[in-house]
Amino acid sequence: MVLLTLLAAVTIGIIRIRNLFGVVVLGGIYSFLMASVMIVLDAVDVAMTEASVGAGISMVLMLGTLYLTKTEETVPAHTPLLPLFVAVATGAALVFGTFALPPFGVADTPMNLHVAPYYLGNSIQDTLVPNVVTSVLSSYRGFDTLGETAVIFTAGIAVMLLLKGKRDVKPGPKRRSVRR
């Protein structure tokens, strides 16, 4: 509850602040709080990923972007009514969706009765790996992880295509180029 209150406070801070540097720092704080929430929910792997990717790498990349652009957010030119409506509608739909979910931590839900008991019972015999998260991700569900890796690969290639290579300061003779 304390964590969620802090999350809400940080979110309001992100909305209110116009200085983008502050927004990036608050985003890092948000990620760390989210990682703490994941630890409370016993999802240590997710917490680790959130702390390192959300708070670490993406913050550095955001700061790198700020170095390339301005650090003050411009005042929006249009009214915030339409975005507000979209956000409220999406949020309401998501909250409505949670009503159909089973209560948190109940054992006899479909997701805990379908394949999970098999994984929990046979992971060590099948793969000799005591950490079921690893054996599910890499062995039982290897296809999904392959797709995930391919997504990261694609994202990296896309960013490199967009940002890498020569950047002409003005048309005509190239004055400076990014070294390979």
Place this chain on the structure above:
Amino acid sequence: MKFDVIFRVAAKILIPYMLVFALYVQFHGDFGPGGGFQAGVIAAAMVIFYAIIFGLKAAQKIFPPRIIELMVPSGVGIFAGAGVLSLLLGENYLNYSPFAQDPAHGQEYGIILIEIGVLVTVSGTMVAIFYSFIGRGR
């Protein structure tokens, strides 16, 4: 930050431990939380940390962009290649059972192999994105 003594000394102390921690997360992922993705991000964070403290050129001397860019597709190649290898050994795609004498050990080796693939792709991608952001100049 290149001339700040405190940062430089702290970085020199911390960076080896970051690398060891990345490898620990990688190879201890079978027993505790972690795995290729987290280890890759930690290793990339080490490179980024080094680049922030000592400058981009020094980092690119140790981790050349060419090698980093090669890492991005080769990790996916290792992962998909493990699948092809299991096809060639007469099993389903990405079923690592024939990698060793008995199926369980084969699964274990297969998991280690593909986790290395994930590590290579993730760390390569993160560092490559960082390089292309920072190397762009104003």
